[in-house]
Amino acid sequence: MKKKYVSRLLAGCLTVTMLTPTGALASVPQPVVTQEASQEAGQENETENKEQTEEYAAEGAAEVQTDETEAAENRTAADKSREQTEPQTAQTGEQAEPQTTQTGEQAASEAEPQAQVQPRAVVDVNQWIRNGNRWWYRHADGSYTTNGWEVINGAWYYFDGAGWMVTGWLKRPSGWYYLTGSGAMATGWIQLGSTWYYLNESGTMLADTWIGNNYVDGSGAWIPGKVKAQAGWIQSGNRWWYRHADGSYTTNGWEVINGAWYYFDGAGWMVTGWVKLSGTWYYLTGSGAMATGWIQTGGTWYYMNTSGAMVTDTWIGNNYVDGSGAWIPGKVKAQAGWIQSGSRWWYRHADGSYTRNNWEMINGSWYYFDGAGWMVTGWLKLGNNWYYLNPGNGAMVTGWLQLGSTWYYMNGSGAMETDTWIGNSYVDANGVWDQSKTKAQAYWVLNGDRWMLVQEDGTYAKKCWKTVGGKEYYLDENGYMVTGWLKQGSTWYYLKPTAKNSAEKVGEKAYNYWVGTAGIGGYYIDKYGRMVAGKDYSLGSYVYTFDVNGLCTNRENRYLQVTDANGRKYNVEKKTYLSDPQVGVDVTEDEFLAAAVYAESANQGLTGMTGVAMVMLNRMRTNKTSSAPYPSEAKNMIYQATQFEVARDGALTKSLNLIVSGKGGTAMENAKKAVANARAICDAYDNNKTDELSDEVKGILEELKVPEGHTMLEYLGFMTPKAFENANLDPEKTYAFTYKNTTFYSTWIKKS
Structure with a gap:
């Protein structure tokens, strides 16, 4: 059976526009969610429909779904009927409301629709189509959803085995759902007849539980006469006890209530006054609250520490309490x-x-x-x-x-x-x-035109580095000072052959020093005294490129300067990282994504982690006219575009360390699998091969829901990114451009 999963939007690849009656096919009525329509069309049979649906569910899937053989025989006729069906309201200009007297199970067992109007040209857009008193939703390619959910214009609908929109009660493995007269899935409180039900944000009916202070029984019906018990103090005579919401109470133990500690005896009565527990004395005030600090009782002062225990035979500051805990006012603490x-x-x-x-x-x-x-x-x-x-x-x-x-x-x-x-x-x-004894000093002697170093013991220094007067020098195997280039192992050093000023010495080791031309055509000695070679190297506001021989071949600005809407200028560094710079290890792109997914959603399970991975991939693949494009690599998305705040709070560092050490456990394995799932989904939609996705991945797609108040495209495009929220930026107006595969925001527009 061919399904079109609306979650293709998750991949950021949607190219089809869903048209509604206000669009190109304004004459096609769209289901409207109203309580009035729900009550008029379905109120009379709600209880009967639900009970009948339960019977169907008990009898097996054969009663709920159209037999596959029968469906196959009717498919050609049904498709033809759908393609030729003209909405009846098009002839009169009136919009008829859909009928809602059928349950999901009844709709699934009905015969295929028959064409009742003249054929018309097929329009290659998404659209609602009515046949008699029933509705189905035609995709732009002619397909339609069967035996599954689909989100249309922000509302969820369920279509039976023949593709008809279901209304009324619907029993699924995950629970009961209610589809309103318009077909839209209901959430929150609904009233059917005189009975109220509660459906959570996923549409599932809740049963045998409390919704705030309201109780719904095993059938899901609200029981108005049942009041949720409240925890609170209860007085009996001149004694008090504390009743928990479930009716229980504490005995022989401590309990903290509204920030204060209380002790209850074996019968559950609140204790006041002195109480000795395990050799330690505590004092409970008249309200029962445990005392701390200084207290006065019976004319005597005592000190109770922060845990409420009375202290004895010790000094409290300059005050002494004796073995009974009583303060001795005449005793003064001696001072050292x-x-x-x-x-x-x-x-x-x-x-x-x-x-x-x-x-x-x-x-x-x-x-x-x-x-x-x-x-x-x-x-x-x-x-x-x-x-x-x-x-x-x-x-x-x-x-x-x-x-x-x-x-x-x-x-x-x-x-x-x-x-x-x-x-x-x-x-x-x-x-x-x-004072008559002077320590021998090393000194230089000139031998011909070359310098040699006489050490403290009178011998010549040979084949070694020596520090004289705070400068480093190298003496060769014959004891002569080396000047110019010196190679040791694979590292090149430079010893100055001339002194350019009074601070320099001939032969001293160079640091942070250009040899020859400063810039292109020259060589550079870094802060460790080593020649830079085979890499880009940042100096001040520039990045220099050095070939493998150390020759500088290019210079460019280290920063891009960007300007916000208020005219303020910012430097944005071009340098990018594949790995977290705090970690200093290289990881693959998918490992980097898995670490980010783990940091964002390690407690959400495989489905939730897959959703987060799809958001990240979508963020990297988005290039819509109305929104700023994001970088196409995870490293740039997080470090240059500053998306996903985990990169700034240290969580990503920990996740990358777990990747490298292999100690992430099941959650990290799920993160890696989530990235693989997300890539498979994106590739499937790119190549129109969603039918080839595994059953597990299809199941994950069906479970993913968009939070209430968000459209699919808006939610997946930005997912309330903290980077934009914290900066109060307008994601629709912010302008971005790409330079050398890195995306920068060149004009930052604040929200109006």
Whole structure:
């Protein structure tokens, strides 16, 4: 059986215009959704039709659908009838409303329609066609939907096995649906006779559940006398308990109600006053709410921590609570501080203790206290190390120390250095600086017309890099300074053969430096001292192209300058990424899409993820006159057109890492499958081979629904993109252009 899935719009490929009675065929009546039409045409038989439909459903699919053999025998006659049928209202100029006295199952079992009017020329457009009191919908290519749903002008319709529009109750595997007198699927509350039913946004009738505070029973009928129980406090005498909406209540436990914690005893009564639980005391106020912070009861103050537990035998700031938890107002917390006794000092801790035979840091300085706790000053020997404590304040000294005419050097830990060089200064075995001893320095000597470096030990530096005066040099195997180009492995370096100014030195290694011409025809040394080769390289406002030999062959602007409607100018970088720049790994285009789908909709299942993938592909394939075209690659769509906000909140980074590590699990596999499904759907519509889609993919297409308030094209074209919403841009007026396969918005129009 041939079906035309309206979801072809998902692929962004729709080229057929659906005409309505207000279009080219204005005389063809279009079903109109009105409660009046629904009640007049179908109210009388609603209950009977629904019960009869249930019987048909129980008897099997043979009673619901037209037998395939019979359908095949009648197909030629039916098609001919459809092609020749002229709407009866065309002869009178009046528009007749469709009849709605048949259920979906009855319509499916009726005979094929017979032509009643004169034949006319076939118009190659979508159109409603009426035959007697029944309707069908003819596609532009002459086909029509059978045994399935189709969205027409924003409303959903169901067509039976012969292609007739169904009205009334319809039983499907997913539940009951109601098609109004116009054939449009109903949603929300509907009244049939004196009975109300509720159909969710997918059109499925709800049963045995609450809709807000309204209850519908197992048949779906609203029970007006049934009131939903409300949770709330109930008083019995002078005691309180809390009743949950289902009638239950908490016993022997805590419960948070309206932001406050309450405790209920074994019978469910709210507790007040003191309660001891697992060795910890809590206090419940007169309202039953658990107390925290300071509380006063019976003239005594207590402190309850943030979990409500009473604290004992501790300081709360400068206030002390004893073992019973009571505040002791006469007890003052001791303060830590220095105490002088005669000419000596010691440091008293807040608890009265003090340090002995050890170091202690106080206010950022180190101090040493002897066995009696007195602060030590002057020289101090501990183990094999000498330390010096400032005689004036006892603080340990670091760095150079002058005592009289003698200098010592105390390292970062305070220990005196001995028999070593401190920079170019030597301290002897006693730690004293020996000013007569000078450390040998490396120096340059000229040998003929070439320079050589004599090292500190008097030998020549050979075949190595050396740093002298903050500059890097290279000495060859004979000890001569190298100038010009130097290749080590596959990397080229440049050592300046001349000094262009007083800051430069002959032979120094170049960084961020043009060799020869600055720009096209020159060579560039990057910030690491390496020659750039075989790639594009950004410098300032330009991008330079270097061939494999390092020669610069092209220069162009790094940015495109765009102007918004207010005249403000922006620089848009041309650089593009295949992978997320935060990740630094390469992935395929479909892997990139799968990561984006995962980040957007990992919790929506395969159907929802396929829908998101189709939106992304459609966004990349869209090139409508009335809307700005999007880039044709996912990387550009997300990074240049800033579509799908996952690229900016870190979720895409995580998804790409999962792709690379293979740790995405079932959800990531679904994301990959969703991208494959979406591509298959797009390709099928491009090549008019939707019948060749797998049953699974067809099922996914049937399950995809457009949210209420959106048209298919508008929804799939933009899907309320945050990029436009956040910028308050008008997607219809924003102008875009493509430069080197990257799309930029050159004129940004704000919504009026």
